[in-house]
Amino acid sequence: MKRYIYKYAFLLGVIALWSCEPNTDDFSPSKGSADFSKFIAIGDSYTAGYTDGALGRRGQEEGFSAILGKQLMHVGSDSYNQPWVQSESSVGSTQLQPGVYNGYYELSIVDGSLSPVPTIGDAAIYAEDAISVDNQNFGVPGAKITHLVTAGYSQLNPFFGRFASSDMTHVLGDAANANPTFFSCWLAGNDVLAYALAGGVGSIGNGVTDITDVADYESAMGAVLNVLTSKGAKGVIGNIPDVSSIPFFTTVPYNAFVIDAATAAALNQNYEAYNAGAEAMGLPKMEFVEGANAFIIHDASIPAQLGSRRQATANDRLLLTAKSYAGSDDFKADPIIIDNYVLTADELTMISTATDAFNAINKTMAEGFDLAFFDANALMAQLNTTGLVIDGNHYKSTFVSGGVFSLDGIHTTGRGSAIIANAFIDAINAKYDAAIPRANINDYDMVEFP
Amino acid sequence: MKRMGLLCGLLMVSFQLFAEGYQVNLQGNRQTGMGHTGAGLMLGASSMHFNPGALSFMDKKYEFSLGVSGVISNNTFQKQAPSVYEAKSDNPVGTPFYFYGATKLNDKLAVGLSVTSPYGNTLKWGDDWDGKYLIQDISLRAIFIQPTLSYKINDKLGFGIGLMAVNGNVDLNKALPVQYSGQDATVNISGNTWAFGFNAGVSYQATEKLSLGLSYRSEVMVELDEGDADFSVPASLAGLYPDTKFKSELPMPANITFGVGYMVNDKLLLAADLQYVGWSSYESLNFDFEAESVPDSYNARDFENTMIYRLGAEYSLNDKAQFRAGIYYDSTPIPEDRLTPETPGTNKIGMSLGFGYKISDKLSLDASLLYIHGEKREDGYEPTDFYGTYYTNAVIPGIGLNYSF
Known part of the structure; x- marks a missing residue:
C-alpha cells in the first residue's frame, strides 16, 4: 500500500512540474550571409521618420528605418542612432505665416467633419545641432537622389543642416564615413514626387519641383551604391511607388x-x-x-x-x-x-514615365550591386487595391481610416512604417538567407482620433 | 503490483483529458479519474450525464453526488516565424461543477435532477497582446439543468431520457483598430439566455462482467436575441458606434457515446468509450447588431465532427479505497486556417489519475487529477491573418462527494 502511494505521489509530482507551462520551440534569429553589425539608412523623409506633415521625435521613433534598425538588433546590430529632434514639438516645411512653420497635423472636428489641421511647429528644430559621429540615420526630408551627392546640400536643406558634419559635406559622404556593414537606401520618390506635389508645375531638370533627369538619376544612384558598397557592405534598396497609390493624390474625387x-x-x-x-x-x-x-x-x-x-x-x-x-x-x-x-492626365503620364524609368534603374542596380530589393511600388499598389490583412486589421491606402498613411497623405503612420520595415526584412531575409524577426505591426500607432 | 505496473506504463506513453473546442468533459470525478469513461458503466446518479439509461440500475433509494474541478490552463502563442513574439495567457482558474440527485421511485423507475457545466471556456490573453483585434479575453459558460427519467425494462436493460434546460452566458472583450488618447477602441460583448435540448441513453448488462451503453445528447443551439455590445470609441466616432443590442447563436454540439465496461475480476474494472461530437454545426460565429451604423460581423468557424477515444480502469485496493487511471485522445474540430486565439484547439491527449474512498456506508469521496497535453499546433485564422504556434496544456484537480442511502 505504501509503495503504491509513493509511486502515485511521484507521478503526481512529475505531472505537476511538467504542466506548469508548455515547452516551446523558440525562433532563432540569424544573420545569414550578411553582417549587420553597423547598419545605416540613407534616403529621404521616409527614412528620416517624417509623419503627419512634420519631423519630430514620435515619427523618428516609428519611422521604418528605426523599426528596421531595432529588428536588426536581433541579428548582430547593437544600435540605431538617429539625429533626434530635441524639441518636444515637430516641424514641417509649410510656412503658415512668415517665419511660422507647421508642426504635426492633428485630426480635428471642423464644421462637423473630421479633418487634419496643422499644429504650430517649432522652427528652432531647423537650427538644432544633432551632429554625431555615431549617427546611423541619413534620411533627409525633401532629398532627391541627386541631392545625396550634392556638396553643400546642408545649406539648402535645414533638415540635413541639423546633422551634416560640415557645411560642404554631402549626405553620401557622411553616410560613408559611418563605415556601414549594411545599409538601406530608399528614396521613395522626391525625384518625381516634388513635381507631383507641386501639381505638375515644373519640368524635367534640377529645379526644386522638377522631375529628375533619368541620366542624372542613374549616375547619382550609381555613385551612392558604389561608395556604400566599396568596403564590402551589403544592403537593400527600395523603388518608387506610383503616385496613384498615395492618398495625397487619390482622396479628392475629380467630380466632387x-x-x-x-x-x-x-x-x-x-x-x-x-x-x-x-x-x-x-x-x-x-x-x-x-x-x-x-x-x-x-x-x-x-x-x-x-x-x-x-x-x-x-x-x-x-x-x-x-x-x-x-x-x-x-x-x-x-x-x-x-x-x-x-x-x-498629361502630367500624370510624365510622372509615370519617369517612375518607370527610375524603377528600371533601381532594379538593374540592385542586381548589378547584388543587393536585396524591396518593391515598394508593388506593396503600395496592393495597399491601394485589395489592401493587406495583418494580425486582425485590414490595412489600406485610404486616407485617415486606412491605417497606413498619416495625416499628410504621403508619409506613413507607425503601422505603415512597420509594414514597410517588414517588407524590407522579407527582402533582406530572402537575399541573404537571414532570419531577421519581423516587427509586430500592432505595436505601432495609427492616426489618432479625437 | 503487476497490474499497477501496466497502468503506469499506459500513463507513461500517453498524456491526459479536458475536451476540444469549448466542451468541458468533467462531469464526475470517478469518471474523470478513469479517462472520463462512463457511458458503458452503471455509476449511479452521475449516469444522468453519462448515460441516463444506467440511472435505473442505481443501488440505493437515494443518491446525491456533487463535485467541482479547478481548470488550471496554460496557453502560449508564438508568432509565425520570423518573429520573436511570444504571449502567454493569464487564464483564471475555471471551475466546472456537477450536482446529481436521484431517487428510485420503485424497482423499475428512477428519477433525478442533474446540474452540470459541460461547456465553457475562459481565456485571458491580455488587453495589449498582439492578437487583441481577435480577442482579448473570453468567458463562455453553459449550465445544463436536466430532470431525468430512467426505466429498467428488465434486469439487463435500462432506458433513460432527460430534458436539458441550458443557461448560456458569454462575455468577451476585443480591441478595435481605431486609436484615441493612446489606446485602442474596444468592444465588450455579453449576453445570457436559455435554450433546450434532451439526452437519452440505453444501458445493457450483457453478462455479469460485461456492460454496454449508448448515450446521446442533443445539440443545443443557444440563440442570443438580446445581447449587449458596449463600445468604447473616440468621441468623434461615438455616433457611429453606440452601445447596442445584437443577435447571435452558438451551438453546444450533439454527442453520441458508445461505452463498454468490463469487470476483469472482483478488483479490476476496465472501461472504454467512443465519443462522437457533432461540431460541424459550428459553421460561423455571427453578430447581427441592432444599430444600423455598426457593421454586422461574420466569422467563419467551419468546425468538423470529431471523435474522442477513452480508456479507463479502476482498481479496488480493499473495501474502502480505489485507485483509478485513464487516458484519452481528443481530436480537434478546428480545421486548418480556422484556428483562433479565442478557442486555440489542438489534438489533445488526456491522462488521469483518481482516488476513491468510502468514508462510511453512505458517504464516499472521489478525487481526480487530470493532465491535458495539447499537441503544439502551427496554424492560424486566415480571414484575419493571425498565425503562429499554439501550445496548450491544463492541469485539472477535482474533488467530489457522494451520499446515498
Missing part, C-alpha cells in the same frame, strides 16, 4: 464640385462663349447641373482664349490640398482648381 441649381445655371451662362469656342475647336464643352459636377481645372494644353481650363475627368488627379482650396475665397470668386492643386 457640389453646387445648387442657381450656381449651375450661372456657370452654364458664364461658359456659353467657352462652349461655342470649344465646339469649334473640337474640345469638350463644360456643363453644370445641380449636385455633383466635375471640377473646373487649369490645363495649359487648352488654348489661352479658352482660359487654359476645362472640366476634370477621371484621368486627372486632384491633390489633397485641392479640398481646402475649394473652400477658399479665391475659389469662390472663380471656381477653378488652379495648376498647383491638380495633376492632369
